[in-house]
Amino acid sequence: MKYFEGIKGKLLLIAIIVILILGSIGYAKISVQRKTKMLSNTVEEKVTRLVELSTVKYNYTNVVEYENKMQVSGVNLPFTNKRFILKYSGYIKAGISLDTMEVKVKDKETIEIIMDNAEIFENVIPEEEVYFFDEKESIFNKLSFKDLYVVLIEEKDKMEKEVVEKGLLNDAEKNGSEIIKSLLEGMGFKSITIRFK
DSSP states (O other): OGGGSSHHHHHHHHHHHHHHHHHHHHHHHSOOOOOOOOOOOOOOOOOOOOOEEEEEEEEEEEEEEEEEOOEETTEEOTTOOEEEEEEEEEEEEEEEEOTTOEEEEEETTEEEEEEOOOEEEEEEOOGGGEEEEEEEOBTTBOOOHHHHHHHHHHHHHHHHHHHHHTTHHHHHHHHHHHHHHHHHHHTTOOEEEEEEO
8 A cells, every 4th residue: 555655646546546446437327229130021921711610729828847967878977957847828620611612402390410530620839828937057058049939849749649539639529510400590590410530
């Protein structure tokens, strides 16, 4: 502190303190801004005619824990662990495609409808319904968008198989039959036969 003992030293110390204070105030007033620019072009557009009758909608919400470690000969390498917890909501719509429906009108009161079996039309996880928790990555194994997409695709496939096993397609056929039968009864048909291929 011998350097700051004289008048010049004290003035120098005061000047340094003033510069630091002014610099701090100036830095605080200058806000750091990020400017993001997004370019978007339509690559292809196509309008397709749909002839389908959605008869059931299954809503779901799940939580998934994802963890990935690099290994050599079955031994975990240090500093290679990445993980996240993901909560997401989605829905599955199923029903009957009416494109291949066969209609056999036998007389003014008798009709037979033959349709393909019910199928899944949509399995959607909206982006705004995806939430991340507890994200961790390491220097040698970074988290990427690919990790998210792989998890969501696997989860969609898993949910689709699960709802089919629970009988969602059977419910879709039952609901579809009831809807079509109700419409045909309103048209005056009394003997209605509905079959699935």
